[in-house]
Amino acid sequence: MNPVLVNRWRGNAIESRHRGSVAVVEASGRVIAAMGDVQRAVFPRSAIKFLQAIPFVESGAIDAFGLDDRHVALACASHNGEPIHVGLAQDWLERIECGHDDLECGATLPMHQATQFELMSEGRGPQRIHHNCSGKHLGFLSTCKHRGEQTGNYRLYNHSAQQRWFEVLESVSNTRVAQLPWGYDGCAIPTLAIPLQRIALAMARFGDVSRFTGERRTAVERIHAAVTSNPYMVAGKERLCTALMERLAPHILVKVGADGVYTAVIPEHGLGIALKIDDGNDAAARVALGAVLQSLGLLPSDEIKVLGEYLRPSVTNSRGEIIGRVEPSSDWESLNA
Amino acid sequence: MNPVLVNRWRGNAIESRHRGSVAVVEASGRVIAAMGDVQRAVFPRSAIKFLQAIPFVESGAIDAFGLDDRHVALACASHNGEPIHVGLAQDWLERIECGHDDLECGATLPMHQATQFELMSEGRGPQRIHHNCSGKHLGFLSTCKHRGEQTGNYRLYNHSAQQRWFEVLESVSNTRVAQLPWGYDGCAIPTLAIPLQRIALAMARFGDVSRFTGERRTAVERIHAAVTSNPYMVAGKERLCTALMERLAPHILVKVGADGVYTAVIPEHGLGIALKIDDGNDAAARVALGAVLQSLGLLPSDEIKVLGEYLRPSVTNSRGEIIGRVEPSSDWESLNA
Numbered sequence: 054m055n056p057v058l059v060n061r062w063r064g065n066a067i068e069s070r071h072r073g074s075v076a077v078v079e080a081s082g083r084v085i086a087a088m089g090d091v092q093r094a095v096f097p098r099s100a101i102k103f104l105q106a107i108p109f110v111e112s113g114a115i116d117a118f119g120l121d122d123r124h125v126a127l128a129c130a131s132h133n134g135e136p137i138h139v140g141l142a143q144d145w146l147e148r149i150e151c152g153h154d155d156l157e158c159g160a161t162l163p164m165h166q167a168t169q170f171e172l173m174s175e176g177r178g179p180q181r182i183h184h185n186c187s188g189k190h191l192g193f194l195s196t197c198k199h200r201g202e203q204t205g206n207y208r209l210y211n212h213s214a215q216q217r218w219f220e221v222l223e224s225v226s227n228t229r230v231a232q233l234p235w236g237y238d239g240c241a242i243p244t245l246a247i248p249l250q251r252i253a254l255a256m257a258r259f260g261d262v263s264r265f266t267g268e269r270r271t272a273v274e275r276i277h278a279a280v281t282s283n284p285y286m287v288a289g290k291e292r293l294c295t296a297l298m299e300r301l302a303p304h305i306l307v308k309v310g311a312d313g314v315y316t317a318v319i320p321e322h323g324l325g326i327a328l329k330i331d332d333g334n335d336a337a338a339r340v341a342l343g344a345v346l347q348s349l350g351l352l353p354s355d356e357i358k359v360l361g362e363y364l365r366p367s368v369t370n371s372r373g374e375i376i377g378r379v380e381p382s383s384d385w386e387s388l389n390a
Numbered sequence: 391m392n393p394v395l396v397n398r399w400r401g402n403a404i405e406s407r408h409r410g411s412v413a414v415v416e417a418s419g420r421v422i423a424a425m426g427d428v429q430r431a432v433f434p435r436s437a438i439k440f441l442q443a444i445p446f447v448e449s450g451a452i453d454a455f456g457l458d459d460r461h462v463a464l465a466c467a468s469h470n471g472e473p474i475h476v477g478l479a480q481d482w483l484e485r486i487e488c489g490h491d492d493l494e495c496g497a498t499l500p501m502h503q504a505t506q507f508e509l510m511s512e513g514r515g516p517q518r519i520h521h522n523c524s525g526k527h528l529g530f531l532s533t534c535k536h537r538g539e540q541t542g543n544y545r546l547y548n549h550s551a552q553q554r555w556f557e558v559l560e561s562v563s564n565t566r567v568a569q570l571p572w573g574y575d576g577c578a579i580p581t582l583a584i585p586l587q588r589i590a591l592a593m594a595r596f597g598d599v600s601r602f603t604g605e606r607r608t609a610v611e612r613i614h615a616a617v618t619s620n621p622y623m624v625a626g627k628e629r630l631c632t633a634l635m636e637r638l639a640p641h642i643l644v645k646v647g648a649d650g651v652y653t654a655v656i657p658e659h660g661l662g663i664a665l666k667i668d669d670g671n672d673a674a675a676r677v678a679l680g681a682v683l684q685s686l687g688l689l690p691s692d693e694i695k696v697l698g699e700y701l702r703p704s705v706t707n708s709r710g711e712i713i714g715r716v717e718p719s720s721d722w723e724s725l726n727a
Contacts, residue, residue: 061670063573063581064571066571069669069670070668070669072409096400157709158708159707173510234401234402235402236713237400237707238713240708241708244400244401246403312406313406332408332409333406371497372495374578376574
């Protein structure tokens with residue numbers, strides 16, 4: 054039974070409760086802090102995009118197609134679909150001589166609501182390129198094209214585009230992918246259910262560049278640099294990943310996953326963090342991430358204040374009046390090894 | 391610790407879990423079935439709008455302003471803000487000679503997404519009349535105007551508009567409102583935290599018209615008739631309350647509340663039902679409502695099929711492919727007294 058990590062207060066009573074689990078792990082595998090069942094398999098969803106980008110960066114496609122660090126950051130993104138993201142995706146699609154139909158994610162409206170409304174008011178609709186994962190898909194496409202592979206159905210489990218990141222995941226998480234439960238993600242590629250502790254381990258190892266050699270080391274270093282120097286490309290306006298990395302990168306790398314997941318990497322301390330809200334609530338996941346970073350002494354209290362709209366959000370009514378708050382439960386005192 | 395009521399599956403693994411509680415109560419107060427902690431106070435939010443409409447219907451404002459059953463149903467609604475709802479609200483506002491600023495809910499876009507997008511594409515924005523609670527607010531305004539009371543600040547805890555439904559609630563739920571925790575709702579009126587079992591009791595008593603006498607009995611009968619004959623006005627397109635009542639009213643009356651709440655009334659069996667998903671997930675609340683109705687033998691399996699998009703929803707990816715499902719947990723076997 055996982056503990057309540059986050060409470061949503063309305064007036065003077067708790068309205069909703071969010072249970073979940075947190076794992077903080079060293080690259081050696083040592084668990085330095087945990088709450089809840091960290092052996093339970095969870096779908097990391099987009100929270101392992103840094104790892105999924107490794108085969109793309111290793112492949113040499115970047116130089117072959119004249120791409121740069123912004124494209125690498127977009128490959129790691131769950132982006133808002135703002136003009137800056139969609140424009141870069143369009144540029145990328147043209148560089149690899151592909152069309153929108155070559156992208157195998159579905160057509161969506163941009164994730165960012167104001168951008169969505171702007172499109173609607175212009176009479177425009179869903180497009181594949183708007184999908185928050187379009188950069189990741191462009192990474193798969195670019196790798197296949199550069200390697201001379203068939204690109205059709207690159208989204209499917211058995212395609213080399215997916216098998217390549219499965220191999221990366223196995224090597225950093227000490228798992229056997231063939232033994233993991235799995236399903237398809239919202240963007241139509243496979244997502245694997247992985248014990249939370251192993252996800253945190255993978256992130257710790259990704260953070261410790263010295264563990265890698267050769268082209269993989271170069272690729273991991275490049276992803277670190279690209280993400281930390283282009284945090285806006287990784288998410289966008291009003292997004293915790295961007296706000297946190299704009300303030301604290303390269304000390305912290307952070308990545309959201311759908312349905313209440315976050316991962317974080319603390320390279321200087323050799324730590325990987327993974328958390329999952331049992332019920333999938335994304336606002337609660339943001340609050341929980343803030344609480345774990347604060348518990349570990351990684352987030353000064355003035356940062357908690359600056360990032361308050363994400364980490365200690367108010368509940369407001371339709372008149373804009375503050376009527377409640379979302380905050381970490383008192384169980385955070387028990388975050389320990 | 392409340393049990394898991396609903397699981398969200400992705401592929402061959404559970405991705406998210408939703409805990410909660412359910413109370414099924416007779417008007418006598420006897421609990422005939424329960425899951426989880428039914429003594430815990432929960433905010434019913436909009437799920438007690440049938441009760442909140444009683445003082446309006448009792449007041450005589452309906453005849454005084456030339457209103458009819460559609461207006462009564464709108465007073466009980468969490469409506470979509472479709473043209474049919476907003477048009478009736480505008481008609482009502484004019485009948486009571488009030489303007490948009492007299493409504494004390496905040497301005498919002500319509501709840502129904504396609505309607506929202508249509509407004510955006512016409513360059514129109516949020517309005518108070520679009521608020522899903524605008525009918526309830528019109529009920530408060532009409533009652534105050536008809537009684538010759540000051541209408542300003544009718545939304546506040548101590549205003550007679552609120553005190554009147556507090557009195558109704560006390561009489562049907564066996565609670566003392568002054569002792570209940572409370573907060574402000576999204577539409578800016580008070581919402582009271584009430585033990586779940588007492589919410590179910592209130593709904594059972596509301597369902598048993600024979601318990602009432604005089605004007606209150608006439609009002610309760612009128613609300614039953616208005617809601618069951620105008621289910622579209624109570625919610626709208628793609629909404630479980632409307633779909634369920636279009637098929638099963640007057641055998642079942644049902645009302646959603648924000649943050650994972652449902653109430654239902656089964657007049658023929660003298661039952662009131664209340665449920666709350668701990669984490670506030672609305673999709674899980676719909677699935678849980680279906681499961682409790684089915685467990686009680688109130689929902690034939692062909693109805694479960696017809697209402698499947700609400701009661702057994704698929705999870706789809708951005709390509710429209712089915713990749714998972716949301717369904718009742720196996721704990722439903724334990725629904726009993």
